[in-house]
Amino acid sequence: MTKPNITMLNNYYYLTTRLMFALSIILVLSCKKGTGDNPLTPPVTPPVTGASEYKSDYAYNLNVVYFVPNNAVANPDYEERISKILIEGQKFVANGMKNWGFGEKTFGLLKNAENTRVKIHLVRGPLNSDAYANYPAIEALVKTYFQQNPQDLKSDHYLVLTASNKKYDQGETDTHTIPYYGVGRWCYAVDFPGLKYENLGKPGSVGDKATVYIGGMLHELGHGINLPHNGPTVSQAANPAYGMTLMGSGNYTYGKSPTFLSFFDAATLNNCQVFSKEVKTFYEPVTSKISEIEAKYLNGEIIVSGKYTSSNPASHITFRNIESSDPDGYASITFTTTPGANNSFSIKMPIAEFIKRGNSNYTLQVFFHHQNGTNTSTSYSYKFADNIPVIDFGDRPLLPRTGWAINGFSTAQGSFVASNVLDGNANTYWHTSWDNPQLHPHFITIKTGASAVTANGLSINTRQDTQAGAGKIKDFRVETSIDGVSWTIVYTGTMALNGVQYFPFNGAKTFNYFKVVSTSDYLNEKFASLSEVNLY
Numbered sequence: 001m002t003k004p005n006i007t008m009l010n011n012y013y014y015l016t017t018r019l020m021f022a023l024s025i026i027l028v029l030s031c032k033k034g035t036g037d038n039p040l041t042p043p044v045t046p047p048v049t050g051a052s053e054y055k056s057d058y059a060y061n062l063n064v065v066y067f068v069p070n071n072a073v074a075n076p077d078y079e080e081r082i083s084k085i086l087i088e089g090q091k092f093v094a095n096g097m098k099n100w101g102f103g104e105k106t107f108g109l110l111k112n113a114e115n116t117r118v119k120i121h122l123v124r125g126p127l128n129s130d131a132y133a134n135y136p137a138i139e140a141l142v143k144t145y146f147q148q149n150p151q152d153l154k155s156d157h158y159l160v161l162t163a164s165n166k167k168y169d170q171g172e173t174d175t176h177t178i179p180y181y182g183v184g185r186w187c188y189a190v191d192f193p194g195l196k197y198e199n200l201g202k203p204g205s206v207g208d209k210a211t212v213y214i215g216g217m218l219h220e221l222g223h224g225i226n227l228p229h230n231g232p233t234v235s236q237a238a239n240p241a242y243g244m245t246l247m248g249s250g251n252y253t254y255g256k257s258p259t260f261l262s263f264f265d266a267a268t269l270n271n272c273q274v275f276s277k278e279v280k281t282f283y284e285p286v287t288s289k290i291s292e293i294e295a296k297y298l299n300g301e302i303i304v305s306g307k308y309t310s311s312n313p314a315s316h317i318t319f320r321n322i323e324s325s326d327p328d329g330y331a332s333i334t335f336t337t338t339p340g341a342n343n344s345f346s347i348k349m350p351i352a353e354f355i356k357r358g359n360s361n362y363t364l365q366v367f368f369h370h371q372n373g374t375n376t377s378t379s380y381s382y383k384f385a386d387n388i389p390v391i392d393f394g395d396r397p398l399l400p401r402t403g404w405a406i407n408g409f410s411t412a413q414g415s416f417v418a419s420n421v422l423d424g425n426a427n428t429y430w431h432t433s434w435d436n437p438q439l440h441p442h443f444i445t446i447k448t449g450a451s452a453v454t455a456n457g458l459s460i461n462t463r464q465d466t467q468a469g470a471g472k473i474k475d476f477r478v479e480t481s482i483d484g485v486s487w488t489i490v491y492t493g494t495m496a497l498n499g500v501q502y503f504p505f506n507g508a509k510t511f512n513y514f515k516v517v518s519t520s521d522y523l524n525e526k527f528a529s530l531s532e533v534n535l536y
Contacts, residue, residue, distance in 0.1 A: 053112065053113070054110035054111060054112060054117075054118075054119040055110065055111065055112075055113070056108050056109060056110050056111065057277060058107075058108025058109075058274065058275075058276065058277055059108070059276050059277055059278055059279045059280075060108055060154060060155035060156075060157075060273045060274045060276055061108035061109055061110050061119075061154040061155055061274060062086075062107055062108060062109055062154070062155060062157050062158075062159055062221075062225075062274050063121070063146070063152075063153060063154055063155060063157065063158045063159070064082070064086065064109070064118055064119065064120045064121065064159050064161075065120070065121045065122075065123055065142050065145075065158060065159065065160045065161065066078060066079075066082070066120050066121065066122050066123070066161050066163065066191070067123050067124075067125065067132070067138055067141070067142070067160055067161065067162045067163065068122065068123070068124050068125065068162075068163045069124075069125045069127065069128055069129035069131070069132055069162070069163070070124070070125055070126055070127055070128050070129075071128040071129055072129055072163045072164065072165050073163070073165060074122065074163055075163055075165065075191055075192065075193045075195075076193065078120075078163070078191055079117060079118075079120055080116075080117070081191075081195060081196055081197070082118065082120060082161060082191060083111075083116060083117045083118040083120070084116075084196070084197045084198075085195075085197050085214055085217065085218075086109060086118050086159075087109070087111070087115065087116075087118065088197055089217075089218050089221065090106045090107060090109060091106070092218070092246075092261075093105075093106040093107060093261065093269070094106040096246075096260060096261030096265065096266060097261070097266050097269065097270070099260070099261070099266075100261070100263045100266040100267070102266055102269075102270050105269070105270065105275050106275065107157075107221075107225055107269075107272070107274045107275060108154075108155070108274045108275070108276075110154065121145065121149075121152060123141055123142055123145045125137075125138070125141055129162075129164070129174070129176065129178070130175070130176040132162065132178075132179070133176045133177045133178070133179075134177075134179060135160075135179040135181075135183055135186070135188055138160060138162065138179060138188070139160075139186060142158065142160060155273055155274050156185050156273055156282070156283065157185045157186075157224055157225055157272075157273065157274050158185065158186045158187070158224065159187055159189070159217075159220075159221055159224055160179075160186065160187070160188050160189075161188075161189050161190065161191045161217070162178050162179065162188065162189075162190050162191070163190075163191050163192075164178060164190050164191070164192045165192070165193065166192055166193075167192065167193050167194065168192045168195075168209050168213070169192075169194060169199075169205050169206045169208075169209040169210070170205070171205070178190050180216065180220065181220060181223070182220050182222075182223020182224050185224055185225075185226070186224055187220040187221050187222075187223050187224030187225075188220065189213070189216060189217040189220050189221075190213065192213070194206075195209075195210065195213055195214070196210065197210075197214060200214060200254070200255025200256070201255050201256060207255075207256070210255060211251070211252065211253070211254055211255045211256050212251060212252065214254060214255060215246075215250055215251035215252065215253065215254030215255060215259070216251040218246060218250070218251075218254060219246055219247065219250055219251040219254075222246060222247050222265070223247075225269060225272050225274060225275075226268050226269070226272050226373070226375065227247050227265050227268055227269070228247065228268075228320075228329060228332075229247050229248065229328050229329040229330045229332060230245055230247050230248060230262055230264050230265070230320065230329060230330075230332045230333075230334045231244075231245050231248035231249075231329075231330055231331035231332055231333065231355070232244060232245050232248060232260075232262070232355075233333055233353035233354075233355075234352060234353050234354070234355055235352075235353060236260070236262075237355070239258075240258055241258065241260075242258060242260045243257055243258025243259055243260060244257065244258065244259050244260070245259070245260060245261070245262050245265070246259055246260065246261055246265070247261075247262070247265060248330050248331060249330065262334055262336075263318075263334070263336040264318045264320065264334040264336050264367075267315070267316035267318060267336050267369045268318075268369055268375065270315065270316070270369070271315060271369055271370065271371055271372070271373045272373055273373055280372075281372060282372055282373040282374075283372060283373050283374055284312070284372055284374065285374065286310060286311050286312040286368075286370050286372065286374040286376050287310070287311045287376075288308060288309065288310040288311070288314070288368050288370075288376040288378075289308060289309050289310075289378075289426075290306055290307070290308045290366060290378050291306070291307050291308060291309055292306045292307040292395055293305070293306035293366075293380070293393070293394060293395055294306060294394045294395065295364075295380070295382070295391045295393055295394050296391055296394070297351075297388065297389040297390075297391050300350055300351055300352065301348045301349060301350050301351065302348070302349040302351060302382075302389050302391065303346075303347070303348050303349075304319060304345075304346070304347050304349070304364070304366075305344070305345060305346040305347075306344070306345055306346075306395075307342070307343055307344050307345070308343050308344075308345065308368070309343060310343065310368060310370065310376075312370040312371060312372050312374065313370065313371050314339055314368040314369055314370050314371070315338070315339075315369050315370070315371050316336055316337065316338055316339075316369040317336070317337055317338070317339055317345050317347075317366065317367065317368055317369070318334050318335065318336040318337075318365075318366075318367040318369065319334065319335045319336075319337075319347050319349060319364060319365075319366060319367070320332050320333075320334045320364070320365040320367050320377075321333040321334070321349070321354065321362050321363070321364055321365075322362065322363045322365060322466050322498075323356050323360050323361070323362055324360065324361040324362065324363070324496075324497055325360075327466050327497070328466070329466060331355060331356070332365075333349075333353060333354050333355065335347050335349050345366075351384075351387075351389060354384075357384045357387045358384060358386075358387060359383075359384060359385055359386065360383065360384045361381070361383045361496060361497065362381070362382050362383060362384070363379050363380070363381055363466055363496070363497065363498035363499050364379065364380045364381075364382060364393070364499070365377045365378075365379045365466070365498075365499075366378050366379070366380070377464065378426060378464070378499075378500070379461075379462070379464065379466070379498045379499035379500070380393035380499040380500045380501075381393065381496030381497070381498060381499040381500070381501050383496075392502060393499070393500055393501070393502070396457070396459060396502055396536035397536055398459060398534045398535070398536050399448075399453055399455060399534065399535045399536065401422055401534065402449065403448075403449030403450060404422055404446055404447065404448055404449055405419075405422075405446070405447050405449075406418045406419050406421075406422070406444065406445070406446060406447075407445040407446060407447040407484060407513060408443070408444075408445040408515075409430070409442075409443065409444045409445065410432060410438060410441070410442040410443050410444070410528075411432045411433040411436065411437075411438055411442070412430060412431065412432065412433060413431050413432065413433045413434055413435065416429060416430055416431035416529070417430060418430045418444050420531070421444065421446075421530050421531065421532055421533040422446070422532075422533065424532070426461055426464055426531050426532060427464055427531075428531065429463040429464075429529050429530060429531040430444060430529060430530050430531075431463075431471055431527065431528075431529040432471065432526075432527050432528045432529070434527065437525075437526040437527065438526060439526055440518055440519050440520055440521070440526065440528070441517050441518060441519050442517070442518045442527075442528035443515050443516065443517045443518070444515070444516050444530065444533070445484075445513060445514070445515040446513070446514055446515075446533065447484070447512065447513050448511070448512055448513070448514070448535075451512070452482065452510050452511055452512040453510070453511065453512070453535065454508050454509065454510045455505070455508070455509060455511075455535035455536060456504060456505060456507075456508050456509075456536060457491075457502055457503050457504040457505050457535070457536050458478050458491060458502070458503045458505075458514075458516070458533070458534075458535060458536075459500070459501070459502050459503075459532075459533070459534040459535065459536050460495065460500075460501055460503075460516070460530055460531075460532065460533055460534075461499065461500045461501075461530070461531040461532040462495070462497070462498050462499060462501075462529070462530065462531055463529050463530075463531050464531065465498075466497070466498050470529060471521055471525075471527030471528055471529040472495070472497055472498075472521055472522045472529065473495050473516075473518040473520075473521055473522075473528050473529070473530065474494055474495060474518075474520045474521050474522045475493075475494050475495075475518070475519045475520040476492075476493065476494070476495060476516060476517060476518045476519060477489055477491060477492040477493075477516075477517050477519065478490050478491040478492075478503065478505070478514060478515070478516055478517075479514065479515040479517060480509055480511035480513065480514045480515075481511055481512070481513040481514070481515075482510075482511055482512055482513070483512070483513075484512070484513045487515065490505045490506070490509050491503050491504075491505055491506075497522060502536065514535070516530065516533060
């Protein structure tokens, strides 16, 4: 095979992803949560009934809802058209699951005996469409519908399609946004007149809009059935059997050029509720922790190994590499494997598979796919310097924190208290006040028990997400003290955006108090947060 042109792939991929922010239509295609106020909830439309009996051999099925605002009408043939799109979507997912060794599993749908119609619930809104520019108002009506018709609620997963009567493929647009994103196990998309599966691949605007809105519908459905964003590796992008991931820029390639489910997607879906043919308990909270981790760069590969504990078994583990300029992870490079013996893991990630190297900052997210459908993760920071990985997140001998206590802090918001940085739970964190925000510097001071300790450096963990807008500390310093009165600066530097990080002092230091002081955050605002703080 001819070696792929990395620069061309890089440029193509990033141009493709950036198109999502430059659509001429006014619909929101950001895959992000919206906001809005709920109107008073009126009576809703009763279930559509007909001659067809809808059945499924799955224990759980996707709840498909067609939402019509007061000033809109249901588009012609919507049941036929949407059914075709979803049934073909089932096939696409089944093929992707089979490719990665899971068999022809797919998401459950209630369908007629002829396999031509999907059960779609019609819900009408009492207000005009501009009142439903954000998802909460729609969600409230849908929840009321299923409260009134509990026999029709078939799972924890929802696809909600809002009717627009504008002909997008003829250049018409709406004057307001329509929800088009995933929020938890809910996902939102749009139907317009003439949105047909058969239009995929046609030339001009008709084919383009079919790809954007059918590929977009399936992309958002992916979010609604637990899938995060992720992109192809270099070899996958160059391979006509793969091409672009559905959860990357697949909403711009589906039906036009090769589009696929990644192994990461398949491993996640394998434990999803609506993929199950047996009734069991899903999505109970899981506590997982990486107890040991080692990482290095050797012979062109990033090698990561370690051990973990978990309250629910993990069927697979994914190593998701998220570059800092792409915090949502559209282009994230993923490698998925099964756990080793005794809750161990090991992976080799060739850097030739990374589309972006150069001088780049990365977050490695170690992602556990638990058997009950819950997913947990722990993040670590590393970087590329002149195309070579610089790995610095292997285990350090952390000091025991027995007797440690918070001695002071700048501010805190509600339950996001300062003591969260000492609780050993990466999912809790300290966050400064947003009700009464104060300018940097922010600080948190810790007393190391009844006696002084000697340490070589600071260990921190950021809050568990990959977003810059979460009060993430950027520039900071560390100060130490014997008496809590006189302080010495022992480190000044910059935190990476995400994950477990280590900051060495200039030699061993002995002290009874230490203070982490933030001087800026990643959005140049007024906030700071930390999940865990320790010494080594």
